[in-house]
Amino acid sequence: MIQPRKSKNDLETKVTGKTQYLHDMNLPGQLIGGTFRSPLPHAKIVKLDVSKAREAEGVVAVLTGEDVPHYEFGPTKFKDWNILAKDKVLFIGDEIAVVAAETKEAVDRALALIEVEFEELPAVFDPEDSLLDSVPEIHPGVERNRQMHVLVDRGDTAQAKKNAHIVRGGRYHSNRIYQGHMEPIGVLAAWSEEDGLTLWAASHIPYRARETYAAGFGLPEDKVRIIVPPIGGSFGSKYVLKLHLTAAALAMKTGRPVKMILDRAEDMLTAHPRVPLTYDIEVGAAEDGTFLYKELIVYGDAGARIYWSPNVLMTACTRTDCIYNFGSIKAEGHLCYTNNSPTTCMRGFGNAETLFALESVIDELAIGLGMDPAEIRLKNIVKQGETTIHGYKLDTCNLDQCIEKVKEISGWERRDQLPPNRGLGLALANHVSGFRAIDPRFDGSTAVLRVTSAGEIELETGEIELGQGMSVTYARMASQVLDIPEELIIVKSGDTGKYPFGIGTLASRSTVMGGNAVMKASQEMLQQIRELIRQAVGQGAVFSKGVVSHEGKSYSLKDISAWYRARHAGDEFTVKMTYTPNTEMPDASYFGNPSPNYPFAAHVAEVEVDPETGRSRMIGYWAVHDSGTIIHETMAKSQVIGAVAQGIGWVLMEDFVVKEGRVQNPSMMDYRMPGAKDIPPIEIAFIEEPDPNGPMGAKSIGEVALDPVPGAIANAIAHATGKRAYRLPLSAERVWSLLHE
Secondary structure, three states: OOOOOOEOOOHHHHHOOOOOOHHHOOOOOOEEEEEEEOOOOOEEEEEEEOHHHHHOOOEEEEEEHHHOOOOOOOOOOOOOOOOOOOOEEOOOOOEEEEEEEOOHHHHHHHHHHOEEEEEEOOOOOOHHHHOOOOOOOOOOOOHHHEEEEEEEEEOOHHHHHHHOOEEEEEEEEEOOOOOOOOOOOEEEEEEEOOOEEEEEEOOOOHHHHHHHHHHHHOOOHHHEEEEOOOOOOOOOOOOOOHHHHHHHHHHHHHOOOEEEEOOHHHHHHOOOOEOOEEEEEEEEEOOOOOEEEEEEEEEEEEEOOOOOHHHHHHHHHHHHHHOEOOOEEEEEEEEEEOOOOOOEOOOOOOHHHHHHHHHHHHHHHHHHHOOOHHHHHHHHEOOOOOEOOOOOEOOOOOHHHHHHHHHHHHOHHHHHHOOOOEEEEEEEEEOOOOOHHHOOOOOOEEEEEEEOOOOOEEEEEOOOOOOOOHHHHHHHHHHHHHOOOHHHEEEEOOEOOOOOOEOOOOOOOHHHHHHHHHHHHHHHHHHHHHHHHHHHHOOOOEEEOOEEEEOOEEEOHHHHHHHHHHHOOOOOEEEEEEEOOOOOOOOOOOOOOOOOOOOEEEEEEEEEEOOOOOOEEEEEEEEEEEOEOOOOHHHHHHHHHHHHHHHHHHHHOOOOOEEOOEEOOOOOOOOOOOOHHHOOOEEEEEOOOOOOOOHHHEOOOOOOOOOOHHHHHHHHHHHHHOOOOOEOOOOHHHHHHHHOO
């Protein structure tokens, strides 16, 4: 039987190959599922014939849009999802029919027997083009295909423009990239009238996914249960997925479990990559380098349906304004439907892309003013105790120290003495530790602690471990409060039918939100343990390292569990506590304090550019972070190293190429990701100051570690070549073209 997640420390099981991922899980009588997808980006379904597929040997069920419900639903407020297309397809890969059969071979035979006749419709693939009146309407009622429009205006930008001594800007483009998770998308679905729908699915927001799936089938939420197996990577790809719905539909139809796992080609062909963004950006400064205004227009490609792109656009239009004091800001964002595959979030979503553009422009201002790029940043950054232009309250902010430290460890003073074709680039970043707008209804986290009869502490949470080390972090927090060895603490999560509600692992929220709940529950349990010890053995007992010592006798956690059960009619010794932060939902103008605290970072990249080929080789990388108290230094440094490696891949080599809606490189052979030899030595330092709103003083680190990387590398290449690149990736071909313009 498939067991829910139970982990003291999953590192050992992963490195020894014992971890049971979804691919390893099976249920008695399960069927294999497959999907018949649209080969066209935009078309009416004139005729669909699945009769031959239904009669094929080994086939148990074939479903089309006629066989599934069609409620208005979706993971955000924009309800544009379906389970299967009924009348029209909107992108290459759109789901038309699904098959459940006894074997994978039978599924493939049945899919080949499905016959469909289309009436092809005009398609649009560029978000700016989709705004034109002449372009077809992709979703009825969405005027000019613009599903979301962001307007932010603070200060007097018009007057600031008149006062500006220097203005720099341009049009910048961030590209689609594939999240590159090692484990492809998959699901195992089961249905019974008594229990409802159960999904084993690698989602790191299972409660939000449950809500979406229940709405899709018109079920009450308590009839949908999601159990999260160990996740083999995500970086934002595994939130809420259509594959989970189609497997559920097949399980409900057949009454048997259905397993669907995409192979790598299908995973990439139907991928929901990072949202590509186009920026028109302009920043003006006074003669002394003081920033006077920033103006921004952003175009985002949502693809054919809304996944999590609205959050990306909102972040792109606002968050970087809270690194610098711009005086005045004006931003407009357009999130547009196209006939591309839907896009979604990826690590640092919206923030890292904008920083590529903004940090490039700031370097251009420094050049124009004859200032050091570090100097102009130090002159304009936000400071501790300030409230930013969008309402972020900075109880702690050591960005100035981050800049000074990264200058020191990178040898920034040698910047003007580097050999030819070598460059040093600096970039800054901020992020959040949770974000109130993710779910306006609730913004906290709940933790349950239980003393088991075996003498261990079970720690249950609604947040999800996806490889970021959350389980180890929570165990360490509880261990330090309770004075109990970490190895006695078992962290459990990932079951909506068993563990407490959680928003999930996104917006860098797990350490601060979940950690604060763990701290509260641990503190409450410690008080109750001390009172229970007083009742059981009397005054003078000492509780240390999970052992009670009193008058020469020792008692273990097993004894503590037994004492409690004896006094509470056999009930387990359990504590449940909820942390609710004092955050604010941003208002209609996007003003508010949406996070308990805010991490900051300063990075420096060193590159060498080969003028003959345009290839950029990383020489070194230095990262300094203000993430509050570092709870587990090895894991924190690993987060930074992984983020830098991911950023190097994004900036120098990765490009998820889509032409007229079709992925051109749906293979890991054609989609180049960095290997060990592509990663330079990385030196990391932390500026530690406990934040009053973080557990043990901690702030987040997982996403802010990626955010500065594109800007730092882009600035290093510009320093090495004297040429500014405006479009990611900065591949060898693109840099060579710049050098030979």
